[in-house]
Amino acid sequence: MEVIAPPGLETALAEELRHLTGEPISDRPFGASADLSVEAVYRVLADSLIAGRVYLPVARGPAAQADELYDLADSVDWSAHLAATDSLSITATGGNEALRHTGFIATRVKDAVVDQLRAATGQRPDIDSETPGLRLHCHVSGNGTASLAIELSNGSLHRRGYRVDGGEAPLRENLAAGLLWRARWPQVASLGGGLFDPMCGSGTFLVEAALSLWGMPAAMRRRRLGSPGWQGHVPTARDAILDDAGRGWLDTPPARGTLPILGQDRDPLQLAAAHANIEAAGLGEAIELIHADSFRAPVPTELRAAETGLLISNVPFGQRIYASLDQAEWTALCSRWVEGLPGWYWGILRAAESELTWPLRFEKRVMVLHGGVEVEFLRGQFSEKSLRRAAGPHALAGRLIEQGRREQYDAADFANRLAKNWKQRKSLIKQGENALRLYDADLPDFKLAVDWYRTEDDQAWLDIQEYQAPKQIDPQKARARLAAATAVAVDTLGIDPDCVVVRQRARQSGRQQYGRLGGEHIERILRERDTRLLINFTDYLDVGLFIDHRLVRDRLAELSRGKRLLNLFCYTASASVRAAVAGAQATTSVDLSNTYLDWAERNFELNGIAVNGHHQLLRADVLRWLDHRPSAAERFDVIFLDPPSFSNSKSMEDTLDVQRDHPDLIEACMPHLASGGVLVFSNNRKGFTLHSSIEKRFQIDDISRKTLPKDFARTPERRFVCEIRRR
Missing domain, CATH: 3.40.50.150 (Vaccinia Virus protein VP39)
Structure with a gap:
């Protein structure tokens, strides 16, 4: 048996299948595989929340040409799998130089199956793409091999049947289930902890969390079995599995209503979609919905007494109005979660490409696909130490100077250019200028701006601004360059190391330019001609002048x-x-x-x-x-x-x-x-x-x-x- 998982959740799938079947399960790049009894296969089909599709491999071999693919398909005794009077459907993926179109691949496999059964019985099966007796799948790899499998699932298993309204950018159901597993929901629930989705949208996390505890209802489980005409079915084993109450992720699930599963959203249309989906899943008494804005009401009063639980959410990254909020507002929200839900676990799905830094330290990062786009899932636990407190520009400069002197990264070219520029600009200082640019990305390896200030108290300050390195540059290498440049600038210009600040000049959007950078506060007065002006070296992206x-x-x-x-x-x-x-x-x-x-x-x-x-x-x-x-x-x-x-x-x-x-x-x-x-x-x-x-x-x-x-x-x-x- 081979089971397909959402990309990035192969390990979660294998762990879930081990729990459901009690059998050894091997992780694979596509998901998981195992040699299971027929009862265990039915258990996976009926109860796995993370599985995408379930296949029974029947052949694998060379298929560099159309004839070889036909011969591979013909090598299978199809009478052992399908009656000639039944129907089938065939899907295909992949391809190679000779077999470029999946439609042609499916046709060649169909020809082999139909020809074999017609030659043996004088009859041929019909093609039925909607409700076939047997589902076949063929995958052709680029190296000239192909695999054939019977699909025992009824299409993709993420379709539970409860989704009445998907809302905006809904999660696939099995993706949500896999993320719940990775977020340790089974362990949290076994301790009596509840679940809270503060931006629940159409409620997918909520429904999947409830199904994982109490299992899917009988009608939902029955529609998941495909290929009803497969000759290998064992009806007694199949019916025994389908007729039982279903199996969740806990050996002893709590009674419904005793464990809080709560969703919140500020969009009434999203909440209406969530309510419809929850009722369709038969979980109305198990899940509570609240209409509230998490940025104003981050922790519902119903959860304040809970000792443990899981906060999990697909935080908006462009589809909804929350996306306009800046770094400071997200940091404030996370800070209130830390304060209001101490000891709780958390899992956040967010855009992989984002100008915002997630404010919480995390212990695990998983990359998954959501709507065809790669996103990241972060998990951690709320504690006093979990909130990131980035070094302010002044503290960062001190760390970089220390690192630069310790590592001795080669920055001779930068030192020479900075010394040359300094020599040229000294005349401007004699003319009364108190603020100068000494270096502005002159060299391609050192994308920095270095500004010199002489304040009213006759102190010389350096403001070093790093132009954010491209994503393809190794972050550690970029950090080493910045550290070397900072240390070199201090030594070359003879600046007091305590009079240096370093900031990163990333592309800003919305109101980010107004947000504070950290807890430091260093202000000085600068004279420009006969005017006194206040400059701030630490609080914002610019000094104010x-x-x-x-x-x-x-x-x-x-x-x-x-x-x-x-x-x-x-x-x-x-x-x-x-x-x-x-x-x-x-x-x-x-x-x-x-x-x-x-x-x-x-x-x-x-x-x-x-x-x-x-x-x-x-x-x-x-x-x-x-x-x-x-x-x-x-x-x-x-x-x-x-x-x-x-x-x-x-x-x-x-x-x-x-x-x-x-x-x-x-x-x-x-x-x-x-x-x-x-x-x-x-x-x-x-x-x-x-x-x-x-x-x-x-x-x-x-x-x-x-x-x-x-x-x-x-x-x-x-x-x-x-x-x-x-x-």
């Missing part, structure tokens, strides 16, 4: 003296503060982030400037704020428009793509611009081109080169700055 824009800020300060400035997408409003210190009559700074607006207010306060008088900070979606039409008195002499390259923040009503949307943005700014005023438009999208409609309508002065600091001269294509005036 775009140092490549310092000459743009110089220009804005010059343009705004005695005038009114509007700063859109203001970030920490450093440009507004510079303008205010330089003598701007008034400034208005608009951004959607409370985090950065609070930061902006502190920047104003550092310079003795009060906000909400002549200088205002507004929290608003810039795209919507620009819709209002100002009076002449409300217009601005200078507008600074520096949008992100792309944003799909969930706080915004629309997405923003600067290449696509900049004509509309610029047009929307013009009603807010006073007569004779200037719009300074800037963005950092590589390869950006200004739309011809803007060039035709307005006077454009490209100042990209004029405002490019010397320390960024190596990458001029990364930024675009222009002044726009009415003709």
Whole structure:
């Protein structure tokens, strides 16, 4: 007997079959195989929740050509398996150079079976793809061999028959069962522990967990047996298995209703689908459903007293609205699970390719296929130590310096380039610059940006930002390079190792740019010209000051003296503060982030400037704020428009793509611009081109080169700055 398992769950299948049959079972790449009694085969067919298909091999041999395949099929005595007056169906997989089409493979096997039985009896079986008396399967491998088997299952066994409504992206039933086995549900249930799916969708995990305890009902079990016309059936053994109560995963299952199986979802349509499926499976009294949002109600009150249990879920990865949540929100949810379900086991199915790092430490990772896409299943146990607490940028730098000095990875080329750049940029420091870029991915093996800061307390700091390595790069090698570069930078530049931070600049989405990185908090004050600005080395992805824009800020300060400035997408409003210190009559700074607006207010306060008088900070979606039409008195002499390259923040009503949307943005700014005023438009999208409609309508002065600091001269294509005036 050969039994097919969902990919990645071959071991789980073999373990389940050993439990059901008490017989030795061998793991195979496709699932499991064993030499079983006919009673044991019926037990597998009737009660295995993880099995996909069950085959009885009947022949294996060479099949490099169509004639060889025919001869292989003809070598089987088909009268021992099928009456000539019955029906059959044939499926095929695989292929080779001569046998490329599965339809042709199935036809050659059919010809051999039909010809043999017709020659022996004068009659031939019918072909019936729906309800055949015998199901055959042929697999042809690329090396010129083929195998023939009788399929004893009635198609794929994942079809239990209870699924009334699949909901969105439903799990295959046997995949869910296999993951429950890998998540140790039998052991948890044997200890009296319950099960909780906090994002249950259409309820597949819930139903499969219940079936694993109390077995499948008789009607569900009977429909799983295929090939009813197979001559090898032993009716007494078959009926004895089918007539019993069914077997679950526990030798002594609990009474229904005594062990909590609880599902929760915030989508009422998903819960309606789950309810329909649970009722169809006959499990209405065994499973409870709750309408709640797990991010607001992570642990139902019904479970707070439970000493142990299993939390298992297929967490959404793109199909549903939870996907917009950021790293911090998932971390907060996991933290509340740890707090509310201490000692519980957990299993999470999630996307293998994801920008988010799962916040919990796990003890096992299994790759499986869900809907044809490879996903990962993680399992662990909630405890005080299970929540990941990643090293913050400052602590990470210390670890990397230690590792780099210990391992002595060859970074001589990086050291030489950094020393050369440092020598060239020292003149800028003498000219009063306190923030410089010393290195920007100059060498292909060291994809880093190294920024140098001199703070108001006369400390020199290094901010090292790693551009995330491609997935094909060995993570350990990438870590070794980063460690070597960090240690070399400290030694080459003579920096205090305690004044170094390291962050990874991965592609961000949604609101991730606003999320905190860790528990560290290191702030310093930097002087830019005659302005004091707050920089934060540890809490966020950026320090709060775009140092490549310092000459743009110089220009804005010059343009705004005695005038009114509007700063859109203001970030920490450093440009507004510079303008205010330089003598701007008034400034208005608009951004959607409370985090950065609070930061902006502190920047104003550092310079003795009060906000909400002549200088205002507004929290608003810039795209919507620009819709209002100002009076002449409300217009601005200078507008600074520096949008992100792309944003799909969930706080915004629309997405923003600067290449696509900049004509509309610029047009929307013009009603807010006073007569004779200037719009300074800037963005950092590589390869950006200004739309011809803007060039035709307005006077454009490209100042990209004029405002490019010397320390960024190596990458001029990364930024675009222009002044726009009415003709």
